[in-house]
Amino acid sequence: MALLRALRYFVEEAFISLWRSRLIHAVSIGTIAVSLLVLGTFLTVASNLHAAVAEWSRKIQIVLYLEDGLEGRIRESLERRLAGDPAVAGVEHVTQEEALRRFRRLFPDLQRLPEDLGENPFPASLEVTVRADQDALANVDRLVVEYTQAPGVEQVQYDSLWIRRLNTAIQLVRWIGGFLGGILVIASVFTISNVIRLTAYTRQDELDIMRLVGATRAYVQGPFVVEGVIQGGLGGLAGVGLLWLAFRMLVGRALASSDLLGRAVVFLPIQLAAAIVIGGMVVGIVGSLVSLRRMPV
Amino acid sequence: MALLRALRYFVEEAFISLWRSRLIHAVSIGTIAVSLLVLGTFLTVASNLHAAVAEWSRKIQIVLYLEDGLEGRIRESLERRLAGDPAVAGVEHVTQEEALRRFRRLFPDLQRLPEDLGENPFPASLEVTVRADQDALANVDRLVVEYTQAPGVEQVQYDSLWIRRLNTAIQLVRWIGGFLGGILVIASVFTISNVIRLTAYTRQDELDIMRLVGATRAYVQGPFVVEGVIQGGLGGLAGVGLLWLAFRMLVGRALASSDLLGRAVVFLPIQLAAAIVIGGMVVGIVGSLVSLRRMPV
Amino acid sequence: MIQAFHVYKQYDRESCALSDVTVHVNKGEFCFLTGPSGAGKTTFLKLVFREELPSQGQIIVGGRNVTAIPDGQIPLLRRSIGVVFQDFKLLKRRTILENVAFVLKILTVSSKEQKRRAFTALKSVGLHHKMHAYPLQLSGGEQQRVAIARALINDPMLLLADEPTGNLDPDMTMEIMTLFQEVNSRGTTVLVATHDREMIQRLGKRVIALEKGRVVTE
Amino acid sequence: MIQAFHVYKQYDRESCALSDVTVHVNKGEFCFLTGPSGAGKTTFLKLVFREELPSQGQIIVGGRNVTAIPDGQIPLLRRSIGVVFQDFKLLKRRTILENVAFVLKILTVSSKEQKRRAFTALKSVGLHHKMHAYPLQLSGGEQQRVAIARALINDPMLLLADEPTGNLDPDMTMEIMTLFQEVNSRGTTVLVATHDREMIQRLGKRVIALEKGRVVTE
Ligand SMILES: Nc1ncnc2c1ncn2[C@@H]1O[C@H](COP(=O)(O)OP(=O)(O)OP(=O)(O)O)[C@@H](O)[C@H]1O
Ligand SMILES: Nc1ncnc2c1ncn2[C@@H]1O[C@H](COP(=O)(O)OP(=O)(O)OP(=O)(O)O)[C@@H](O)[C@H]1O
């Protein structure tokens, strides 16, 4: 009963304090929200990039263009040889007609161009998918050299340089993301304990008076801890909410429908979003306890 | 004289206040520093990406692989026709020997492979650079179709899909950067005015007393403005300093020497770094004036 | 109730706020603590409810040695003592009813009971009609009376009042003294620090006089 | 020096802190303002140095109509008035020397001159030996004397003292009154709000008595 009353008092006091200096708390919750928003943005980008890269890696392709009018037998032996290579994940035969169809699908504006030229200009090809593992790039190099001179192969085309550049870019994003992410988690803890310290500081007189009329330390500090939890939680909610809004307005609309990134862009999984909010609350508790640590008796 | 004394008083008081509650101010300067650090990180990434993209755009290439043993006359007429095209920025003839040399340069591990195969497997080619303007991608498509059937051309290779993907990625980085950058500038203003408001709030009694013994509004507020400037400036300096350290430790070491990004990664130009610090100070002034606006007489 | 043995209190090197103070106040007694400004009256009261620790000596309050009780028990000690602070020490952001009720709130008394008793206490000092005002909306004397009401609300075993009538007019002063005597007659030990010679003379109670930190008359 | 015409002050709907107060205090006069707790003494003083504006009526101080002066001139008015606040209003984070010197600092007097005069002012209230202490390290009476020293340091044309001896012993009270009379004889108009009947009788100056916001005797 007494414990319940004390708890009710903590919550009431926390809300009174939040309401009485609502401007300052709005600003502080905003600051926390922005920190968590930035963190959330990176998590979103990172999770999407990670998925996209996984997808793209699965698509590293070498295209073997075949000589015109190649015998089916030779083509089949090529296919068999490729399929037997441990580095190869799959082989697909693209006929001249299929190549033309693809061209028409990709460039609707130029629909009639091939016909104007009078003849199907696209060669048949074998599209080789390389297994997405650590040696993928080395394997691409080896395969290219190996099949450039193979019977029936006119020309080998591959994506190696772009893939290298992309890998560099991804590595860069990971480094920056990790760096900023780490700093921002620290910044959030900083911000909350900062605000609570200042809140306690603005009420130092009151806290002294409470102790002098016989309030226990726990009783004096309780409302601050609850206030920290509420601030952290609201900041986290606001951050995730803003992130979701921004996602819908900017990224979602522009990219969700197109598949230029290789796949649909998705929001943070619900668990991660919840983790941000709960993380905010935990940080609130820790921040308030840290800031109240050195209170005298 | 009187003005000088007042100014000296402002600076003294500001430093006394900074020193008296140095912990709180360290935390607040830290918060500002982190905000500006994040902003600076984005500026660094953006300026580097921008430069890299400019560089890469200049390198959009179409490679026309030539038939083996093609007559020089036909090759030259092809070169002339290409050079006359308004979309073409340049044409370079790569001989079979040159192609082999390049391969050896790019893949030192595979030095001896071509020789093992007994014959130079690489065809001669014409490397066509497309003018880097808005229509670059459309021009690439047109040129590919136009020259696929040209006499003497065996095969046309081009980077279109990767370029599209890259462009999407760049657009994405710009959106996210602009979005986060905007929010973080606001967050910095928020943070500083927040801290100054709280500082003023913790000293409300004092400010009231000063006014009651005859201090003018300007005299009471002066130290806070100076405090804001110092906080903002220190925050900015710390942010830029941290950014520089991080740059040296993470990005600089790993990427400065390699040219996988297409060019060396560079730090913010000195003007932009100075702008961050000065921006911090301006934000400090604005933040302090905003937070002191509603003080009574 | 209060037994102080050879108590010294030194805030800084140069001077001694209290030197070799030995004082006994019996249970149920009503006595005055007097002396010129800076004599050490407030310091002595601070030692009694353990706001400060003596530099030397022992103080026993209600059978507890306050110089040696553990931190966790300090709130219990303070709850059994009502204090009227010289500078009132009211919570600026709470109404005076809440200020007075706060002493009961930390005892987790039900909020209805809190209000009832706080109202009664405010009524006894004539301020029930202002119960929803905040301290800064009151005159100096009114604030002082709120501090008095708060000190009395929980029927303390010991009442320490530091210059409780410095901001009150003579009539109100007598009313408050009558109130203190009533409380005293119900068993509370009362110790009042004051400069008001007229009041001391009129009540004719025991007087402990301090001067420069030493007891000069008992 | 002070001319108040039909002044009303209403903080809230229900009650009137001052009603129809018409008071004249001549230049060079020394007079007391008295009345029970909550009578409106502090409110009247607040109106004189423009901490508050009257709800109705006009107040002329030193020839200036303080109900109508522009915001920018308020500091000038306040600099010509020395005030001893009922709750002292000392800057907690400055030493008492700095507190007293602050009045000169805002006039951009040189810091050497500031120190010299602040020291003299503290000496006149007997606190020069504590000049490097902070207000919270002083006893109540000592803080009150610092507030008095601050009010006097700039030779104000008008001295307003709100219960300036509420925390002082009778001897110190007389010392302070002697100081006020000295200042008065040098041309400063003095208005002291107090409950201390003995002091009023002993000095035999003019008394303005308030009760429930109205002037009852002049
Ligand atoms: N926190 C402190 N730090 C340093 N000195 C202090 C502190 N508190 C009090 N003193 C000094 O101790 C002495 C006694 O102070 P105390 O407050 O006990 O006096 P007092 O008898 O209550 O005086 P008054 O009647 O003026 O209130 C004074 O000289 C005062 O300056
Ligand atoms: N800021 C305020 N808001 C509302 N009411 C106020 C405010 N200040 C004073 N009052 C009320 O106005 C009345 C007069 O107050 P004032 O402080 O002038 O009294 P006083 O004569 O100085 O009394 P004391 O001797 O107790 O100091 C009181 O009833 C008080 O409650």
Ligand SMILES: [Mg+2]
């Ligand atoms: Mg005292």
Ligand SMILES: [Mg+2]
């Ligand atoms: Mg008053």
